[in-house]
Amino acid sequence: MLKIEKIGVIGGGTMGSGIAQVFAMAGYPVLVQDLAEPALDRARKTVETSLSRLVKKGTLTEAKAAQAMALIATTTVFDLMDDRDLVIEAIVEKVEIKTELLKRLDGICRHDAVFASNTSSISLTELAAASAHPGRVIGMHFFNPVPMMQLVEIIRALQTTDAVSDAVTDLTLAIGKTPRVSKDSYGFIVNRLLAPQINEAINCVYEGLATAEDIDSMMKLGANHPMGPLALGDLIGLDVVLNIMETLYQGFDDPKYRASPLLKQMVAAGYLGRKTGKGFAEYHQR
Template structure:
């Protein structure tokens, strides 16, 4: 396996591309926007610069990594020679199903088609392809070059061979793969999202403020980041999308999104990426300040 195609050049896509290229793979990144692809390449270069400053890689390794990455706006051109495709597009079922149906037509019959989805059924995604046995989930964690976990999701039809290949490939990247079965939210988000949602409810019901809730979880439970800050980091819209998958998939009211979360998204406060969520974010500032709505 030499040629990797990554669909989507956002935070997860460029992180996945960075990681594979750094480990010697040829990587094609596909996005519909030239501007998005340019930003992705700049982000990867900036992150490599940080590694150089830390002494984890040298300038030659940085140059070699960047030389292995090519970009495309045409899906056919970017994916036709792929041994493995990793889809890291927006967390939207309709978009993913359309992409995998196209990829099934474009890619060779032995290509493995993987999704970085954090909650959408791999079995459903595989159902629109010609070879469901070659479809699997590779759920990387953000930031991809740093975080060790890869949640490997086995769909109903995923073969033993494909699963073993992806588990070994993940180890080649210096990751720790964990195999899980295909149920709503898998493991990571089935456990994480109800915690985040409960933290939002705790704020909504006036039990405590934003910083107090996060401090309790950081100091009391040894979490490196409080659940409300983590929600901002993930994106409140992404959290809501995952909660809806859990709620629809299980039909259990415990997964119902908190009204405060829904209102914040409706108002356009999606977390760090929009500059405001439970906290407010200023470019270049590392100071964590509670958003005006929740201050005082």
């Protein structure tokens, strides 16, 4: 049975810092690597703020928050990942960059280390093929905000071994998350269903059928959704939604996954949602 104790996270952005936090809260030592110190400073601050919020809510003690923070180390030195049992990448959604990263990890990590990708839609089979040991590559798709969202999609590449799949599934349970395993496919399960729904809501705005506010209200009142699809797109990031739609469209070669012209225009304009202060609604930047 694979023994996973030391965790590495590559990428200190929103997802990477959230992933580091949940592992540290579960008692795992985590090393976060990013290219520059300012990114790592932001990651540490993000985790500190999140832990403080949990303390204020009464769901975490100050002592537990301090213990979690002490378990997170940061570095700009990639080669320090050499002693990690599991390395999770949470970097830009570009297949060529992710495959290059896997090749670099092959050069420094033990042959039995597990490589996981937090990709939201890229084929794990394609990523695994870039590794010298493809059987150890697997998908661990966390959802934003990571500390709050319960699901982790475990995606098995065609090459992933049973031992790796079982170990990662057990680990996901150990950090208090709910694993659900699927075969590899573009967009996996959640985003294959979710992104086209958001895209179709954008098409409804594009065609002038109703206002964005009314479309979201209809889906909340009529389908009992806690959040409308356009507000959800703003939360996820419209650039991320476009990236997923393009991955689905190119992967399946099916016109039903064609991105809305309005979605493309909004991304080109820099109207990405909450993170830029403007999407289908306007948001006050903190």
